[in-house]
């Protein structure tokens with residue numbers, strides 16, 4: 001990351017911290033479901049993960065509405081910084097977040113995106129995120 005994008009990210013992060021609670025409330029999260037993962041995750045679980053990603057999980061605030069990357073990295077490509085990108089690893093990542101020590105950019109990810117998600121909700125979000133980079 002260049003100095004400039006890093007600076008931009010910090011500004012954006014500050015904006016997110018102020019905007020996130022409002023955005024989370026204002027957004028009912030109705031988006032069409034992504035294609036089911038090739039691995040066979042149930043379409044319903046992916047659709048649930050999609051709405052949580054754009055709602056209670058707050059993921060969109062840092063990773064972008066299309067998970068294309070913003071403050072947090074792009075989740076739609078084949079490049080994974082912290083794991084090999086399996087669905088199980090993604091679920092663990094969501095549960096634990098990314099500490100300052102682990103973070104490549106120096107920006108932290110709070111566990112469960114800073115929200116309160118059940119294990120099943122974490123699993124659903126992981127299925128959705130996995131599906132983004134495994135479209136058939």
Ligand code: HEC
Nearest residue numbers: 057058059062072080081082083103104105107109112113
């Ligand atoms: C406050 C901002 C923030 C929120 C909210 C957030 N993330 Fe993150 N996320 C990050 C940052 C920052 C990183 C990686 C930091 C680094 O290493 O540079 C990251 C990393 C990740 C990774 C690992 C990516 C890789 O390439 O290995 C996954 C997967 C992920 N986030 C998913 C999610 C999901 C799903 C949610 C919602 C439950 C979420 N994040 C919420 C900021 C956020």
